[in-house]
Amino acid sequence: MLDAVKVVLSPRGAARVLARHPWVWQSDVKSLPETPGIHPVYGPRGLLGWALTNPRSLIQVRVFHFGPTDDPLAALWANLERALAFRREAYEAEPEGGFRLVHAEGDLLPGLVVDGYARHLVVQAHAAAWEPLLGELTLRLEAALKPAGILAKHDAPLREREGLERYLRTLAGRVPEAVEVREGAVRYRVRLQGGQKTGAFLDQRDNRLRLEAYLEGRGYARALDVFAYQGLFALHMARHVAEVEAVDSSAAALEAARENAALNGLENLRFTEANAFDLLRERQRAGERYDVVVLDPPAFAARKADRERALAAYKEVNLRALKLLAPGGLLVTASCSHHVSEADFYAMLASAAADAHRIVRVREQRGQGWDHPVLLTVPETRYLKLALMEVLE
DSSP states (O other): OBOSOOEEEOHHHHHHHHTTOOEEEGGGEEEOOSSOEEEEEEETTEEEEEEEEOTTSSEEEEEEEESOOSOHHHHHHHHHHHHHHHHHHHHHHOTTOEEEEEEGGGGTOTTEEEEEETTEEEEEEOSGGGGGGHHHHHHHHHHHHOOSEEEEEEOOTHHHHTTOOOEEEEEEEOOOSEEEEEETTEEEEEETTSSSTTSSOGGGHHHHHHHHHHHTTSOOOEEEEESOTTTHHHHHHHTTSSEEEEEESOHHHHHHHHHHHHHTTOOSEEEEEOOHHHHHHHHHHTTOOEEEEEEOOOOSOSSGGGHHHHHHHHHHHHHHHHHHEEEEEEEEEEEOOTTSOHHHHHHHHHHHHHHHTOOEEEEEEEESOTTSOOBTTBGGGOOOEEEEEEEOO
16 A cells, blocks of 8 residues: 555656646656555656555546655645644534535545535545545544544446446444535435435535525526526525526436425425426527526536537527526526636636627626635636626616
């Protein structure tokens, strides 16, 4: 697991690490141990740091400590302690809340995500070197956070590309099938052992709360939540908008959204199973009008090669949404594709507004929540873009 067999990088790979980016692709690795582990990383001028390594991965080197250290494992665990300390106050203040507790590269813990839902932790480790460390990781999480249970949710296809098996396993305590999470005045159920990601999309939590605060007292009549998934944006809107419709192509997602509406006693929500592109086009042709439209689509650009196609898809849904909005209406629109930059995103929105013949004012430019930290030298950690915009005519 931990030995002195070193990794040697090409000059280009070394320059990347010197610029404080933790990832080195296989094309820039000159030599590497045959088994995953924790190893020192060298460039042409000497030691660069310590990394999690995996010869089977496209990202063969994931640096967690830059420069020398006498105890690389201690350095790794120090990164974990710093990550947990950063969130501890909020975690303890909201025992029924949902928080990201470890944000992978954003916390210099590459390949590791830990989310907390009402005192239950869900771990996802996508780097092979974490596997033999799960026991120690569990002990440290228990000592620091006193959770009711810890689940290893290792069911993502990404693990297969790392040469890892996919499984669900309780690491500590008791992990129920689902828990109730409080987000402001809203409650929602999270299926810990199912659903997407770790169970919910916590990166939008602050944006959902901000939207609800913005809507309070405005007296809007109709809202449309497209790509609604569990309906979390819709739940927050339904507290202040007379009629809200949640749209998703997944019947299972909409069933979860219905359960969440019932949990909150909200009867002004309706649910539509449909393809978002088709529905927006049909509603626009029918002359429908809304006061608020939320677009929170999945990542249209999973790869860099998908960027142009993704921008065309983003423009299509935003163009239709802008045409559906009444004067004074709000468009809340997001992209979680890190291959689509913030500049790309706003240029796309400007093009959509021009083609829709609408004057649109950006009220707020937002991103992922505070518990999903961004490293300036790692642009991949800044992936979520969200605009809250007002149609002026």
